[in-house]
Amino acid sequence: MERFYLIVGHVSQLELLVPHGVRLVQLRIKDQPETEVRRQIARARDFCAVHGAQLVVNDYWQAALDLNCGFVHLGQEDMDNADFAALRRKGVRFGLSTHDETELERALSHGPDYVALGPVYETLLKQMKWATQGLDRVRRWKQMVADTPLVAIGGLTIDRLPGVFAAGADSAAVVTDIQQAPDPEAQTRDWIKACAA
Ligand SMILES: Cc1ncc(COP(=O)(O)OP(=O)(O)O)c(N)n1
Ligand SMILES: Cc1nc(C(=O)O)sc1CCOP(=O)(O)O
Numbered sequence: 001m002e003r004f005y006l007i008v009g010h011v012s013q014l015e016l017l018v019p020h021g022v023r024l025v026q027l028r029i030k031d032q033p034e035t036e037v038r039r040q041i042a043r044a045r046d047f048c049a050v051h052g053a054q055l056v057v058n059d060y061w062q063a064a065l066d067l068n069c070g071f072v073h074l075g076q077e078d079m080d081n082a083d084f085a086a087l088r089r090k091g092v093r094f095g096l097s098t099h100d101e102t103e104l105e106r107a108l109s110h111g112p113d114y115v116a117l118g119p120v121y122e123t124l125l126k127q128m129k130w131a132t133q134g135l136d137r138v139r140r141w142k143q144m145v146a147d148t149p150l151v152a153i154g155g156l157t158i159d160r161l162p163g164v165f166a167a168g169a170d171s172a173a174v175v176t177d178i179q180q181a182p183d184p185e186a187q188t189r190d191w192i193k194a195c196a197a
């Protein structure tokens with residue numbers, strides 16, 4: 001699995017950052033009408049195809065199916081009404097969020113293409129009911145998921161990457177440390193270098 005996993009909130013950010021060498025990018029749109037969501041997903045799909053990046057559509061699994069996207073990310077609530085059989089029929093891969101062992105058991109029962117664990121560190125992006133997981137929990141998750149790739153998410157920065165990978169994460173997902181950087185394009189390049197090290 002790609003070690004660097006970029007998450008963006010708008011297709012324009014994806015178009016700005018993917019050309020710097022991003023190979024795995026999630027489009028995580030919130031609070032937009034469905035027509036706008038679908039417009040952005042279609043644009044992101046085409047842009048990623050040209051640039052050799054894998055697009056992951058967050059939440060909108062039906063739109064991903066309709067628009068022939070190959071990968072979705074679902075949280076525990078998203079999973080409640082997701083049609084996993086339809087995703088499988090169309091060969092759409094999926095990653096699933098987990099925050100505790102009950103959620104992990106549920107996620108693994110679906111045979112996901114990756115499991116995400118968060119928030120590893122405190123995140124500024126959204127209110128979370130979960131305490132920070134810490135690196136011991138990343139280690140434990142890696143033992144439990146075995147061959148399923150593990151994505152670490154939440155409060156990640158370049159300085160934190162060596163610890164996260166050493167603890168067993170296969171991939172590091174990030175929003176704020178790139179979005180809020182003075183130069184997001186340079187920060188993306190630095191993340192790519194740090195993830196390759
Ligand atoms: C890689 C990755 N991990 C976790 C999440 C969070 O998904 P979810 O819990 O559904 O929350 P929202 O992102 O939808 O607010 C994610 N998007 N990506
Ligand atoms: C979207 C999301 N989901 C999380 C989870 O734990 O499931 S943490 C998170 C936010 C990640 O953003 P940042 O890199 O800005 O902390």
Ligand SMILES: [Mg+2]
Binds near residue numbers: 058074075
């Ligand atoms: Mg979600």
